Amino acid sequence: MKPGKRVTLADVAAHAGVDRSVISRVMNSDPGLNIRPETRERVLASVKTLGYRPNAAARTLRTRQSRTFGLFIPDYANPVYAEIIKGAEAAAAERECVLVTGSGRVAGSAQPYLDLLADGRVDGLLLAGGVKAPATLAALRESRMPWLLLNWSMTDATRHIVLDDEGAAAMAVEHLVSLGHRRIAHLAGPDGSDTASRRASGYRAAMRLHGAAPDPALAVRADYTADGGFHAMTELLGRTPRPTAVFVANVASAIGALRAAYRCGVRVPSELSIVAVHDLPLAEYLVPALTTVRMPLEELGRRGVEKLTTTDPDTPVAETVGGPMELVLRESTAPPGVN
Amino acid sequence: MKPGKRVTLADVAAHAGVDRSVISRVMNSDPGLNIRPETRERVLASVKTLGYRPNAAARTLRTRQSRTFGLFIPDYANPVYAEIIKGAEAAAAERECVLVTGSGRVAGSAQPYLDLLADGRVDGLLLAGGVKAPATLAALRESRMPWLLLNWSMTDATRHIVLDDEGAAAMAVEHLVSLGHRRIAHLAGPDGSDTASRRASGYRAAMRLHGAAPDPALAVRADYTADGGFHAMTELLGRTPRPTAVFVANVASAIGALRAAYRCGVRVPSELSIVAVHDLPLAEYLVPALTTVRMPLEELGRRGVEKLTTTDPDTPVAETVGGPMELVLRESTAPPGVN
DNA sequence: TGCTCCGAGTCAATCGTTTGACCTACAGTT
DNA sequence: AACTGTAGGTCAAACGATTGACTCGGAGCA
Numbered sequence: 254m255k256p257g258k259r260v261t262l263a264d265v266a267a268h269a270g271v272d273r274s275v276i277s278r279v280m281n282s283d284p285g286l287n288i289r290p291e292t293r294e295r296v297l298a299s300v301k302t303l304g305y306r307p308n309a310a311a312r313t314l315r316t317r318q319s320r321t322f323g324l325f326i327p328d329y330a331n332p333v334y335a336e337i338i339k340g341a342e343a344a345a346a347e348r349e350c351v352l353v354t355g356s357g358r359v360a361g362s363a364q365p366y367l368d369l370l371a372d373g374r375v376d377g378l379l380l381a382g383g384v385k386a387p388a389t390l391a392a393l394r395e396s397r398m399p400w401l402l403l404n405w406s407m408t409d410a411t412r413h414i415v416l417d418d419e420g421a422a423a424m425a426v427e428h429l430v431s432l433g434h435r436r437i438a439h440l441a442g443p444d445g446s447d448t449a450s451r452r453a454s455g456y457r458a459a460m461r462l463h464g465a466a467p468d469p470a471l472a473v474r475a476d477y478t479a480d481g482g483f484h485a486m487t488e489l490l491g492r493t494p495r496p497t498a499v500f501v502a503n504v505a506s507a508i509g510a511l512r513a514a515y516r517c518g519v520r521v522p523s524e525l526s527i528v529a530v531h532d533l534p535l536a537e538y539l540v541p542a543l544t545t546v547r548m549p550l551e552e553l554g555r556r557g558v559e560k561l562t563t564t565d566p567d568t569p570v571a572e573t574v575g576g577p578m579e580l581v582l583r584e585s586t587a588p589p590g591v592n
Numbered sequence: 593m594k595p596g597k598r599v600t601l602a603d604v605a606a607h608a609g610v611d612r613s614v615i616s617r618v619m620n621s622d623p624g625l626n627i628r629p630e631t632r633e634r635v636l637a638s639v640k641t642l643g644y645r646p647n648a649a650a651r652t653l654r655t656r657q658s659r660t661f662g663l664f665i666p667d668y669a670n671p672v673y674a675e676i677i678k679g680a681e682a683a684a685a686e687r688e689c690v691l692v693t694g695s696g697r698v699a700g701s702a703q704p705y706l707d708l709l710a711d712g713r714v715d716g717l718l719l720a721g722g723v724k725a726p727a728t729l730a731a732l733r734e735s736r737m738p739w740l741l742l743n744w745s746m747t748d749a750t751r752h753i754v755l756d757d758e759g760a761a762a763m764a765v766e767h768l769v770s771l772g773h774r775r776i777a778h779l780a781g782p783d784g785s786d787t788a789s790r791r792a793s794g795y796r797a798a799m800r801l802h803g804a805a806p807d808p809a810l811a812v813r814a815d816y817t818a819d820g821g822f823h824a825m826t827e828l829l830g831r832t833p834r835p836t837a838v839f840v841a842n843v844a845s846a847i848g849a850l851r852a853a854y855r856c857g858v859r860v861p862s863e864l865s866i867v868a869v870h871d872l873p874l875a876e877y878l879v880p881a882l883t884t885v886r887m888p889l890e891e892l893g894r895r896g897v898e899k900l901t902t903t904d905p906d907t908p909v910a911e912t913v914g915g916p917m918e919l920v921l922r923e924s925t926a927p928p929g930v931n
Numbered sequence: 932t933g934c935t936c937c938g939a940g941t942c943a944a945t946c947g948t949t950t951g952a953c954c955t956a957c958a959g960t961t
Numbered sequence: 962a963a964c965t966g967t968a969g970g971t972c973a974a975a976c977g978a979t980t981g982a983c984t985c986g987g988a989g990c991a
Contacts, residue, residue, distance in 0.1 A: 259712075261947055272971050277949060285950090287968050309711035310658070311947035313649035314976045321713075329677050329693075330873065335668035339697055351704045353662075353692035358678055365690045372648035373598070374660075479877040505874075512877040534669065535844075538818040538851040540879055600977055611941050616979060624980090626939050650977035653946045 260305045269299035276300070280307065313373065320350045322558055323375040324403075325366045327383030328358045331477065331505065333531050333550060337381055337403065340554030348562060350376070357383050370398050377561035379403050379554075382447075399561045401570060404553060405447035411569040414556055417578060418448050418530075421546045422455025422500065423462075424580050425528045428544075429498045430463045433588045434526060438471035438496035440485050440506055446477070452502045452530060471496055475506050482506025486513035495519075497589035498526035504533050507543055511585070522587035532581050541584035549576025599644045608638035615639070619646065652712065659689045661897055662714040663742075664705045666722025667697045670816070670844065672870050672889060676720055676742065679893030687901060689715070696722050709737050716900035718742050718893075738900045740909060743892060744786035750908040753895055756917060757787050757869075760885045761794025761839065762801075763919050764867045767883070768837045769802045772927045773865060777810035777835035779824050779845055785816070791841045791869060810835055814845045821845030825852035834858075836928035837865035843872050846882055850924070861926035871920050880923035888915025 266273040271292065278286040279296045288296075299305075313319045324341050326334040338354055345352040353375070355366040363384050370378045370393075377399035384390070390407060393400045402413035429437050439456045442449025453472065460467040470492060475485030482501065486509065489496065501507040507529035511521060519525050521541055529536075532547035553574050560570055605612040610631065617625040618635045638644075652658045663680050665673040677693055684691035692714070694705040702723050709717045709732075716738035723729070729749055732739045741752035768776050778795045781788025792811065799806040809831060814824030821840065825848065828835065840846040846868035853860050860866055860880055868875075871886035892913050899909055 259947095262949095263947080273948080274950075274972080275970065278970095281949085283950085287970075289969070292969080306707075306710045308653070308947050309708075309713045310649045310652035311976090312949080314647070314653055314978095315947080315949045317976080319649070323692075329668065329674035330671060332669060332671065338668050338695070342695065342697065346704065351694065351708065353694060354668075355690065355692060356677070356681065358681070365685065368645075369648075369690065371645045374648045479874055483877060508874060508877050512879060512881075515879045535818055535847060538822060538847050540851060540854045542851075598977095601979095602977080612978075613942080613980075614940065617940095620979080622980085626937085628939070631939080647977050650946090651979080653948095653977080654979045656946080 259308070260303045261308070262305075265296075265299050265303055265305045268303055269296045271296065276305075317373070318376050319374055320348075321375045322350055322352050322561060323366055323369050323378040324352055324354045324381065324554075324557075325363050325378065325383070326354065326356050326381045329356050330358075332533055332535070333504070334381060336550035337554040337557075340551035340556075341379060341558050342554075343551075344555040344558035348558070350558075352558070362386075363389065367392065370400065371396055377401070377558075379557045379561065381405075397566050399564070399566045401557055401560055403557050406571075407447075411571070413570065414553060414560060414572045414574060415447075415451070416548050416550075416553055416574055416576075418451035419455030419458065421530050421548055421578055422452045423459040424546050424578065425500045425530065426456055426459035426463070428528060428580055428582075428586065429500065429526060430459075430465065432498075432526065432586060434498040435465050436468075436471070436494065436496045436498070437465065438473070438489055438499040439467070440482060440489065440499055440501040440510060441472055441474050442502040442506075443476050443481070444474055449474075449477075449502055456500055475502075475509075477503040477505055479505050479509035479512070482509030483513045484509075486510035487517065490514065490517045490519055490525075496525070498528075498586070501527060501529040504529045504531040504536060504543070504545060507545075508539065511539060511541075511543070522585050523590075526586040526589070528580075528586055532579075536581070537583065539585075544583045544586040545581045547577075547579045547581050549574055549578065552576040598647070599642045600647070601644075604635075604638050604642055604644045607642055608635045610635065615644075656712070657715050658713055659687075660714045661689055661691050661900060662705055662708050662717045663691055663693045663720065663893075663896075664702050664717065664722070665693065665695050665720045668695050669697075671872055671874070672843070673720060675889035676893040676896075679890035679895075680718060680897050681893075682890075683894040683897035687897070689897075691897070702728065706731065709739065710735055716740070716897075718896045718900065720744075736905050738903070738905045740896055740899055742896050745910075746786075750910070752909065753892060753899060753911045753913060754786075754790070755887050755889075755892055756912055756914060757790035758794030758797065760869050760887055760917055761791045762798040763885050763917065764839045764869065765795055765798035765802070767867060767919055767921075767925065768839065768865060769798075769804065771837075771865065771925060773837040774804050775807075775810070775833065775835045775837070776804065777812070777828055777838040778806070779821060779828065779838055779840040779849060780811055780813050781841040781845075782815050782820070783813055788813075788816075788841055795839055814841075814848075816842040816844055818844050818848035818851070821848030822852045823848075825849035826856065829853065829856045829858055829864075835864070837867075837925070840866060840868040843868045843870040843875060843882070843884060846884075847878065850878060850880075850882070861924050862929075865925040865928070867919075867925055871918075875920070876922065883922045883925040884920045886916075886918045886920050888913055888917065891915040 262273045381403040406413040457467040473485040475481035532545040536543040601612045696702045720742040745752040796806040812824040814820035867883045871884040875882040
């Protein structure tokens with residue numbers, strides 16, 4: 254309305270001819286308020302005509318909550334996080350809160366976003382990986398604010414939600430075994446990654462279960478990137494005897510792995526089967542289309558926000574999202590030796 | 593210090609034995625403050641031992657600025673936005689501000705994030721597409737707050753920064769022409785997309801410039817998704833005579849296009865050359881690796897934040913980020929008819 | 932001695948909402 | 962007539978930081 258002037262409660266109160274507190278109580282539907290219907294109408298009308306919007310800072314200052322949650326991710330370029338964000342945004346929206354996301358890709362640290370928590374700008378913080386310093390965790394714990402680790406944990410981090418990575422690995426391995434594979438390699442995630450070690454242990458367990466001893470020479474570490482997958486796969490294909498199938502811990506690596514197979518003249522799936530963890534829209538359009546294990550990433554984000562709102566900062570959280578996990582069959586797996 | 597108690601200015605003041613205002617001025621290095629070095633030391637020491645952090649809400653309320661910028665994107669799953677975010681985060685960090693990002697994928701609308709602006713939670717808002725309603729623009733303009741459209745514009749939106757899409761299209765077409773192609777198709781972006789129409793017009797201009805009249809039958813619209821690219825390309829390959837090359841407006845579509853060519857038994861690049869706009873780390877690992885035009889997306893994000901801080905909300909902005917644009921030669925283009 | 936000036940801080944209003952406590956006029960009771 | 966109850970609000974103190982205006986004691990000066 255008035256150019257350059259923010260409308261405040263006082264303006265609305267003056268316009269409607271009542272006290273500021275009435276406006277506030279009407280807007281927040283305070284049950285302790287007795288008000289004549291006509292007055293309420295008048296208030297509502299004033300709010301509308303003046304275009305009043307409560308000032309978030311003032312409200313946060315007074316109520317000590319911002320109706321905002323933060324989600325920190327290491328890198329937006331990793332499409333896996335897109336799914337997590339989606340779930341978290343949805344859960345926040347259901348609570349009439351907003352989710353703000355930030356990455357540490359630039360600063361190389363989560364500090365600016367941890368500060369959001371410390372400064373009281375968010376009511377809780379979800380950390381989806383990328384924090385290395387144990388000091389950070391200590392600071393978090395001391396802050397007495399809600400926080401949660403998503404899809405990873407540190408030894409002394411008592412609040413985290415993870416996925417069933419062992420289960421996913423088992424699913425992948427079982428699929429390969431059922432196709433007839435025995436020499437199954439594992440293109441594992443990077444050293445120090447929590448999900449990587451869980452997937453690796455799931456792989457080993459599943460291998461043993463099916464009487465196929467996991468050969469340490471068939472496990473290679475790779476970054477969760479196409480580049481990492483390319484190099485690791487190239488190395489793996491140099492080994493003799495060559496594996497007939499490989500379980501790749503990450504879909505980005507799998508794209509690199511696919512490329513490496515192509516480069517080395519190894520045909521997928523006839524000479525080499527590939528199955529990766531995490532499904533992506535993209536996977537369907539690769540050549541060959543990639544068989545994957547779909548994980549409930551969206552559900553993970555959703556549960557994160559839920560837990561943030563329902564548990565107080567002191568109680569430990571250690572949850573595994575069961576969710577629907579599914580093997581998505583496409584073209585990159587086949588029985589060994591067929592052509 | 594005190595468990596469960598936030599440390600406020602008053603606490604620090606009491607601890608250091610000075611007035612609150614001194615603490616505030618020291619922390620903000622107010623030039624108008626005269627203070628003995630020893631007192632300053634005492635203040636700093638108190639701040640440190642108590643672990644004082646200024647409350648963001650209180651500060652925002654008083655100063656009317658939050659040192660926070662917002663960036664709205666339609667969908668995190670589109671990796672193009674990752675680059676923009678990266679640049680914007682960097683620019684924000686340089687100004688000791690934080691960038692918070694949100695998408696409209698869930699709510700289907702930017703409203704929650706526009707509200708952030710209206711509620712005074714951010715000092716400015718960057719909108720990277722996805723807002724359809726003209727009413728939204730009107731609301732923005734009326735808000736008297738800094739905002740900017742990134743990489744798109746609407747007819748009546750007077751504040752936007754775009755990339756040189758015509759130039760990118762020209763680069764792609766010229767590359768194909770120089771390889772000897774004449775029948776060059778265009779897999780254009782969706783109807784109503786601003787970048788799509790600029791790339792399309794750049795394509796037509798470049799075609800005419802090289803004496804190759806753009807055949808309307810060789811331009812097909814596709815969503816900026818792998819799926820869209822797949823279908824559009826399938827359709828295009830049904831036309832006779834078939835094009836020898838195609839300029840794809842978007843890298844995600846190009847992945848689908850690649851798949852479509854494979855499905856139709858058309859070999860890339862020997863029977864069909866493909867060049868797409870936007871480079872991605874992924875492009876290098878596709879089979880065949882995709883030739884692309886790299887756009888200065890990061891620079892776009894960076895300029896966005898800069899403009900937000902340096903121009904006032906009333907002055908129009910219409911900038912084209914020149915930046916380094918580059919043709920990234922890979923395997924998906926070759927002279928026509930070669931095998 | 933009286934006056935000004937300055938260094939070193941102090942005071943208190945202010946930002947916009949929220950919320951527990953408090954009024955006030957009138958109707959109904961006894 | 963005095964009292965109670967209630968509908969329909971009003972009052973004002975927070976919340977925590979910022980900042981323009983002000984104070985106070987001593988040094989410098991004439």
